[in-house]
Amino acid sequence: MSDSNKTDFTNPSTFILLGIPGLEMAHVWISILFCTMYAIAILGNFIILFFVKMEPSLHEPMYYFLSMLAITDLVLSMSTLPKILSNFWFNSREINFSACLTQMYFIHSFFVMESGIFMAMAFDRYMAICHPLRYSTTLTYAMVAKIGLAVVLRGIIVILSYPFLARQSPYCRTNIIPHSYCEYIAVVKLACGNISISSYYGLFMVFCVRGLDMIFIAVSYIQILRAIFSLPTKDARLKALGTCSSHLCAILAFYIPVIFFSLTHRFGHNVPLHFHVLIANVYLLVPPMLNPIIYGVRTKQIRDRLLRLFTHKGT
Template sequence: MSYSNTTDFTNPSTFILLGIPGLEATHVWISIPFSLIYAMAILGNFTILFIVKTEPSLHEPMYYFLCMLAVTDLFLTTSTLPKMLAIFWFNSREISFSLCLTQLYFIQCFSVIESGIFVAMALDRYVAICHPLRHSTILTNPVVAKISLAVVLRSSVVVLPYPMLVRQWSYCRTNIISHSFCAHMAVVKLACGDTRVSSYYGLFMLFCVLGLDAIFIAVSYMQILRVIFRLPTKEARFKTFLTCGSHICAIVIFYIPTLFSSLMYRFGQNFPLHVHVLIGNMYLVLPPMLNPIIYGVKSKQIRNQLLWLITRKQFKVFS
């Protein structure tokens, strides 16, 4: 199927997603790792939710935020991967203008929610390590609920200008998006006229929202490290640091690809287009797959509960 690169329209009824430009012949093969990633993300995050729900000892702030992270990851992958796989498998490239804006909104919204959850988890670790005797009185269930609500409301509000700005532009060049999903800058680049407002708002979100989140997390961990280094024994320091290890790994996996992908869209014109697209895909699909693995391996409580469930099922099978 061929698509025209030029058309006369102001508000297109549909966009055409190319998938991974330049690698169309290998879409079916590329779909294999993406399918595995999606399956692992679904299985891993549902496992986290099930374990925390069924184990009363895990009903505490850290694991409530972890459940919120799992739900966010499920929504994030489901908002992108099914359409991506439809392109790879069935060459189903069309997406309506409204659905494209909806996808764009949810991708940005859940990404900002995830950043906010990492801030909340950093706050939990800070209180647990720096003020352990007051942890249960500071982070009560109502406080955790308010923090979670604030994270969701903040994201919903600050991301709203993305689709509103995209909707007001005229699209007189083409309706072909050189991507496998409706990435913000990929859509904005199709518009005619001066679209610097959208680009500037994207940078504002990157540095003033995600950037401030990253700074808050860094400050929290600086305070945590000060307390850790004051502990009397090396064993105590190592054990305390391990409680933060999974969180640090998840933060690195989320923030570095996000920053790299966003800056590449604006300043990485020398990179091949398929590299842009692959990196954009990776920053959306890898964290939802890796987060359950990281927390499952690093968290002793989750690991023990998972092993107990596995051995219990095996016992029922052989009994």
């Protein structure tokens, strides 16, 4: 490590991203996995967007929310993976201070947006199953646009404090981030001043934003499951379950890694650092890869469109 990274400074012009500390020898192999996940995420989400645009039967509120989810996943993937891969492949560890704060903002704001989109999709399924007669009059195109705008604005506004708090903090010890990207807590922990405000605001975001989203989703699905199991026939119950199974799978793929990371980060003090960083990468990389697969497999219109596409190419 060069001495320039250890000397005192008021604020750094660049940060040094270590990748996954302790697993440097495995960076090349890990990068192959990450690159595969990145390619699947980019291709899969573009396919979702293309099919929703081209298939008239998908011009419904649920699939407009799915398009928003695909766009969010694309931004999350493209704002992090290129830098991670350049670090692993070319040892390009430096990142400009402002670029680091920008990456941090994009990651966390779009994560909040994704959580909000899942909440909107849960509301969509709630209306479709619990109040089917009011579905078309409640979830109009105008209402979907308003919900989408609210989700985007919430993600933009609530994360504005992250780069502001990080920029105001004095960095006088080191500019080395033991992480593969500019994660908020990993950056503010480098500050030599009091970071209690930054820490408390991070906890607020976890419990009062994502936590409330999870509560809303859980309440929605309790009502949905009650309505499903009160249906008179088994076929009707299976059909209703099928309409929300893909959404449930996507929710679990998104929230389980996030919850696990939050718990290990706050309470797993004896957990090795490389495990923390790996989990942080998992909760960032896995949902954008899995979401198009889940919806592609579980959505009949998308599945049929894919089959027609490959059938026409084969003839």
